[in-house]
Amino acid sequence: MLQIDAVEAVYQNAIAALHGVSLNVRAGEFHALLGANGAGKSTTLKAVSNLLPAQRGKVTAGSIVFDGHNVGRTSPAALVRLGLVTVLEGRHCFRSLTVEENLLTGGLGRSSSRTELAKDLERVYAIFPHLRDKRRALAGLTSGGEQQMTAIGRALMSRPRLLVLDEPSMGLAPLIVQDIFRQLKRLNREEGLSILVAEQNSTVALQYADRATVLDTGVAVLAGTTAELRQRSDIQSFYFGESVATLQAAA
Numbered sequence: 001m002l003q004i005d006a007v008e009a010v011y012q013n014a015i016a017a018l019h020g021v022s023l024n025v026r027a028g029e030f031h032a033l034l035g036a037n038g039a040g041k042s043t044t045l046k047a048v049s050n051l052l053p054a055q056r057g058k059v060t061a062g063s064i065v066f067d068g069h070n071v072g073r074t075s076p077a078a079l080v081r082l083g084l085v086t087v088l089e090g091r092h093c094f095r096s097l098t099v100e101e102n103l104l105t106g107g108l109g110r111s112s113s114r115t116e117l118a119k120d121l122e123r124v125y126a127i128f129p130h131l132r133d134k135r136r137a138l139a140g141l142t143s144g145g146e147q148q149m150t151a152i153g154r155a156l157m158s159r160p161r162l163l164v165l166d167e168p169s170m171g172l173a174p175l176i177v178q179d180i181f182r183q184l185k186r187l188n189r190e191e192g193l194s195i196l197v198a199e200q201n202s203t204v205a206l207q208y209a210d211r212a213t214v215l216d217t218g219v220a221v222l223a224g225t226t227a228e229l230r231q232r233s234d235i236q237s238f239y240f241g242e243s244v245a246t247l248q249a250a251a
C-alpha cells in the first residue's frame with residue numbers, strides 16, 4: 001500500500017533530517033514508527049503526505065509510492081482524495097468551530113449527500129462517544145483528549161484507507177491514550193483501515209501495532225513485528241539514550 005524506499009530529506013537545503021529511510025505499510029496493517037526526539041518521525045510522515053515543502057523541506061533522494069502513485073508528484077489534497085489522510089502532531093482543531101463543525105470539515109472534500117455525512121458523523125460518534133456529548137462545544141475549549149479525538153474523527157470523515165498519525169498520545173493521560181489506541185485497533189481489525197503511527201510512547205505503540213520501525217537520527221535502525229520487538233528489553237534502553245550500537249549488537 002505504502003512503500004518508502006531509501007528516502008533522504010533536508011530542510012532549507014541545509015539541515016539533513018532523513019538519511020535513507022525505508023519501510024512498507026501493507027494493506028490492512030497497523031505500523032508504528034518509533035524513535036526519540038528528533039529521530040525523524042515527523043519528517044517521514046510529512047514526506048509521506050507531501051507536506052515538507054510547506055516547511056521549506058524536501059525529499060532529495062529515494063521514493064515514496066502510495067497505491068501506485070508517486071507521492072512527490074501528488075498534492076496533499078489529491079493524496080487525501082486517494083485515501084491517504086494525516087493527523088498532524090499537536091491535535092490541530094479549528095478552535096473557534098464546534099466539535100461537530102470540525103468533524104464536518106473532514107467530509108468537505110467528498111461530494112457526499114447530507115444523509116451520507118450524517119451517517120459518517122454517527123460512525124465517528126460511535127467510535128468516540130464522548131464527542132457526541134461535546135458536539136456543540138467550541139473545540140478550542142475542550143480537553144486535550146477531546147481535541148485529539150476531534151482531529152482523528154475529522155480525518156475519519158474523509159474515509160481514509162491509510163490513516164497517518166503523528167504522536168497521538170502526546171500530552172494525554174494514559175487512560176485516554178489507551179482509549180484512542182483501542183479504537184484505532186478496532187478500526188484496523190474490523191474495517192481493515194491501514195494505519196501508520198509515529199510514537200515516542202513505545203509501550204502503547206508496541207501493544208497495539210502489528211509491525212514497527214525504529215528510527216534514530218534519520219536512519220531506520222530496526223524493524224520487525226511488534227511481538228518480536230516486545231521481547232527486546234534493550235528497546236527501552238534505546239529510548240533512554242543508550243547507543244544504537246548496543247541495540248544493533250544485540251540484534
Ligand SMILES: Nc1ncnc2c1ncn2[C@@H]1O[C@H](COP(=O)(O)OP(=O)(O)OP(=O)(O)O)[C@@H](O)[C@H]1O
Pocket residue numbers: 011012015016017035036037038039040041042043044055200
Ligand atoms: N521545519 C524544520 N526546519 C528545520 N529543521 C527541522 C524542521 N523540522 C524538523 N527539523 C529537524 O529535523 C530533524 C528530525 O526532526 P523530526 O521532527 O522529524 O523528528 P521527530 O522524530 O518527529 O521528533 P519529535 O518526536 O521531537 O517530534 C531534527 O534534527 C529537527 O531539528
